[in-house]
Amino acid sequence: MKYLTLPDQQMRRLSFYLAMEEYVARMLPADDYLFLWQVKPTVIFGRNQQMESEVNESYCRAHDIQMFRRKSGGGCVYADEQNLMVSYVTADDQVGVVFNRFLQMLLRVLRKLGIQATSTSRNDVLIDGRKVSGTAFYHLPGRSIVHGTLLYDTNMEHMLNAITPSAEKLRQKGIQSVRQRITLLKDYVSLTLPQLKEHIRLTLCDSQVLLQPAEVLAIGQLEKQYLRDDFIHLL
Numbered sequence: 596m597k598y599l600t601l602p603d604q605q606m607r608r609l610s611f612y613l614a615m616e617e618y619v620a621r622m623l624p625a626d627d628y629l630f631l632w633q634v635k636p637t638v639i640f641g642r643n644q645q646m647e648s649e650v651n652e653s654y655c656r657a658h659d660i661q662m663f664r665r666k667s668g669g670g671c672v673y674a675d676e677q678n679l680m681v682s683y684v685t686a687d688d689q690v691g692v693v694f695n696r697f698l699q700m701l702l703r704v705l706r707k708l709g710i711q712a713t714s715t716s717r718n719d720v721l722i723d724g725r726k727v728s729g730t731a732f733y734h735l736p737g738r739s740i741v742h743g744t745l746l747y748d749t750n751m752e753h754m755l756n757a758i759t760p761s762a763e764k765l766r767q768k769g770i771q772s773v774r775q776r777i778t779l780l781k782d783y784v785s786l787t788l789p790q791l792k793e794h795i796r797l798t799l800c801d802s803q804v805l806l807q808p809a810e811v812l813a814i815g816q817l818e819k820q821y822l823r824d825d826f827i828h829l830l
Contacts, residue, residue: 679747
């Protein structure tokens with residue numbers, strides 16, 4: 596698998612990385628690609644979700660938390676600089692096979708660190724029964740994109756307040772708060788976040804591809820669709 600890097604270390608907004616996934620799927624030769632990314636505080640919601648019912652917009656605006664829609668399904672997620680995002684692009688378009696392959700990759704990364712992680716039928720990764728990673732999927736003709744989170748650390752206050760799961764949803768799961776159902780990787784490893792990223796690259800990838808400035812510009816053009824009001828708000 597090839598590890599993708601950008602020509603600079605600039606932290607971009609989340610919509611750029613969504614466009615980068617799509618660019619790789621549409622434009623690069625058929626292969627398996629992986630890249631890791633981080634963003635400033637951001638909420639990302641699924642393609643079929645209503646932003647107004649999933650996101651605490653007033654809290655996000657007051658705390659400078661950006662809000663974006665993705666093209667994959669699934670639920671609403673909070674991410675920040677301490678939350679590692681993992682993107683996987685493959686030429687295989689069999690949903691179940693691709694999901695399983697991605698989950699097995701994440702489990703291999705964690706088990707190599709001595710963490711006895713497990714996966715669920717909902718395509719989450721758990722440590723000690725608590726969620727450390729969630730995943731989502733969408734495909735283009737002949738290509739599949741899976742992206743997932745790895746909770747190394749996070750601003751818990753933002754995570755608890757930026758997203759608005761219903762009280763009924765929480766009751767159905769038998770939990771009192773979001774805090775009770777997640778865990779953080781920093782509590783299980785001595786690695787820093789940069790060291791964890793390097794561990795993932797060395798564990799999963801055997802070569803590296805540097806995107807060129809012209810490709811970054813092309814991704815920026817593709818990103819514009821993710822910034823349109825009619826896409827974000829389903830107008």
